[in-house]
Amino acid sequence: MADRGDQQASTRDHDRHENRHLLAQSSGRAFGGALLFALPLLMTMEIWSLALSVPRYRLALLMVATVVLVVFLSQHFGAGMPGVGWPGYLADAGVAFVMAAVAAVLVLGVLAVIEPLRNWQDALSITSLALLPAAVGASFARSQLGAGGRRTPTTTYGGELLLMAAGAVVFAANIAxxxxxxxxxAEIDPWHPVALVLLCLVLMHGFVYWVGFRGQESAAGGVLRSFLTLTVVGYVIALTVSAYLLWTFGRFDGAGAAMAVTEAVVLALPASLGAAAARLIL
Known part of the structure; x- marks a missing residue:
């Protein structure tokens, strides 16, 4: 009996050690993913000044949107085991956020952009703006790039739309x-936005269905149906994400409706490519 008890204790100790090892590995992946996805934004001068001038309520809304997006990404593609439920999804999202914040603060601190100990309020504002791509990148890297990631195929329409929103966020957040x-x-002619919309639709559909990238999908239900239900809807999502980010950063302040739409269409070019790339990668 004593030998069996010692064996069980040894097994528990081994399992705890293995769990700590896996957590450290997945946290490291999250840290690396946050850097890869957010480093361009962290080193963009405009973000340092915008973070100090953006109204607080817009920052708060951005944080809420970031939390919702990362939690739902964790639900669909998190690093935990399938069937863990909402506590597991929230734990996945929490790790992604912590590592994203650590990566952002570390880089911004080393580059002398922020001084968290002397001016924590400004540091918090700048870090908050960088958390959107950083947290999405951390969630992606933690769940999808490791040997223990779930890598669950997307089989639902809602999952496809969520993927496109995440891809659009990452590409657009670094440029907005x-x-x-x-x-x-301000410089393009009136016909350019129309051409941009058409170009985005062609690129999105071509990348996913035509050119033979790894992860290419078949046009389920026919070419027209997939174009209308996924490509067009995906572009609308990318355009909406672009408009929201531009509004958050104050790019619509003082601009007329036509100018605001044109700005959103311009930013939707990289956002739509990000949406298409997300479907291929995940």
Whole structure:
């Protein structure tokens, strides 16, 4: 009996050690994913100043949107075991957020952009803006790039739309704070936005269904149906994400309706490619 008890205790100790090892590995992946996805934004000058001028309620809304997106990503593609339920999804999202915050604060602190100990309020504002791509990147890397990731195939329509929203966020969030979006929107001719929309639709559909990238899908239900229900809807999601981010960063302040739409269409170019890429990768 004593030998059996010692064996059970040894097994429990081994399991705890293995769980700690897996947690450390997945946290490291989350840290690396946060850096890969958010480093361009962390080193963009506009984000440092915008974070100090964006109204607090917009920052709060962005944080809420980030939390919702990452939690639902964890539900569909999290690093835990299938069937763990909402506590597991929330734990996945929590690890992604913690590692994203650590990565952002570390990089911004080393680059002397923030001083968390002396001016924590400004540091919190700048970090909050960077958390959107960082947390999505951390969630993706933690769940999908490791040997223990679930890598669950997306089989639902809602899952496809969620993937496209996440991809659009990552690509658009790194560009939305820059002045170039506003400059491009101000300089292009009236027919350019229409051409941009058509180009985005062709690129999105071609990347996913035509050109033979790894992960390419078949046009279920026919070409027209997949174009209308996934490509067009995916573009609408990318356009909506672009408009929301531009509004958050104050790019619509003082702009007319036509200018605001043009800015959103310009930013929707990288956002739509991100949406298409997410479907291929995941």
């Amino acid at each position: 704070p820059t002045e170039e979006v506003v400059l491009l929107a």
